[in-house]
Amino acid sequence: MAPGSLVAACRSLALSTWLLSFCFVHLLCLDFTVAEREEWYTAFVNITYMDPATSEVRTEKTECGRYGEHSPKRDAKGVVVLPAAPLDRQACEPHTRFVVPSQAAAGWIALIAHGNCTTRDKIRHAAAHNASAVVIFNVGSTNPNDTITMRHQGTKQKLGSLGIHFISLHPTQTVDKKEEYISAKKPSEIWIICSEIF
Numbered sequence: 001m002a003p004g005s006l007v008a009a010c011r012s013l014a015l016s017t018w019l020l021s022f023c024f025v026h027l028l029c030l031d032f033t034v035a036e037r038e039e040w041y042t043a044f045v046n047i048t049y050m051d052p053a054t055s056e057v058r059t060e061k062t063e064c065g066r067y068g069e070h071s072p073k074r075d076a077k078g079v080v081v082l083p084a085a086p087l088d089r090q091a092c093e094p095h096t097r098f099v100v101p102s103q104a105a106a107g108w109i110a111l112i113a114h115g116n117c118t119t120r121d122k123i124r125h126a127a128a129h130n131a132s133a134v135v136i137f138n139v140g141s142t143n144p145n146d147t148i149t150m151r152h153q154g155t156k157q158k159l160g161s162l163g164i165h166f167i168s169l170h171p172t173q174t175v176d177k178k179e180e181y182i183s184a185k186k187p188s189e190i191w192i193i194c195s196e197i198f
Contacts, residue, residue: 079104080111080135092117096125107132114138 051058081104083089084097091112100108110126114136126134 079108081108081131082111089113090116091122091125094125094128098126098129098131100129109133109135111135111137 079101081098081100083091084099088096089112091110098108098110108131110122110129110131110133112122112126112134119136122136123134
């Protein structure tokens with residue numbers, strides 16, 4: 001091998017090594033960026049409600065919720081209210097109505113089904129009716145761990161949002177017939193307490 005070609009081969013090897021090192025470092029940076037975006041606040045949920053069929057008080061405890069990425073992680077308290085029309089549980093239309101009971105004057109929390117529009121739209125529609133916070137629930141998924149971190153940058157409201165995956169339809173059935181109360185004490189705890197309306 002000629003001395004010139006040896007120098008060229010070494011330069012080529014050095015350049016290849018540098019490119020490989022650059023790509024490896026760049027790949028590490030990409031992995032770090034992706035990992036950074038996967039940060040979330042888990043909600044440990046305690047749901048207590050009166051079973052309408054048996055009149056028994058039931059309690060379920062699960063780690064099934066996440067706070068929204070752009071949500072304030074602060075206390076939120078109030079009566080839980082579904083959108084008024086059963087066909088509008090996703091609150092995607094600007095004219096979505098919430099029938100807020102009089103005892104909810106101190107604050108109420110919108111319970112909205114996931115899907116069909118952006119989280120930002122759901123929050124804006126609930127905020128237009130003075131909701132204190134929004135709980136977006138995911139029903140019907142085949143994966144019990146199918147809870148996502150919702151992104152709703154630019155809502156300009158200081159409403160908290162929490163994504164919850166419920167394994168059955170009972171939350172909406174219970175709210176249709178009962179009063180629910182939610183209070184978020186810490187970013188890691190959500191308490192949902194339901195009691196019968198007389």
